[in-house]
Amino acid sequence: MEILGTSLRVCVDDLETAVPFYERLAGVRALQFERGGVKVAAVGCFLLMSGPAAEIEVLRKVAATIAVADVDEAHRVLTELGARIVAGPVGSPAGRNLIAVHPDGTVYEYVDRRT
DSSP states (O other): OOEEEEEEEEEOSOHHHHHHHHHHHHTSOOEEEEETTEEEEEETTEEEEEOOHHHHHHHTTEEEEEEESOHHHHHHHHHHTTOEEEEEEEEETTEEEEEEEOTTSOEEEEEOSOO
16 A cells, blocks of 8 residues: 555634635645535645534544555555454545544544545
8 A cells, every 4th residue: 555645634613714824834725625514625734624513523533634546455455454444435525535443543534536
């Protein structure tokens, strides 16, 4: 499984206020989309999220987002290594993703850019 990088997950109260700060910090424009009532902005290595409290509470449990070349391969490798897949793979506006709980209990999102 090829890991391409990671994103720091940041839950914010107001996405529109937070985005300009992170755009200037990272030196790139945000890619914004909405999924399941949660507004998301990918800004460099930051993944900003804002939405209903119940949704954000769930999102805070995911330690990081890990970019991989192929989510299907990640699914296979993670399963072989004893991780528990709790969601996905499913499509999203930014590619496909899955949520996995590692054997140590840490929760990660894995995402690729395939549509």
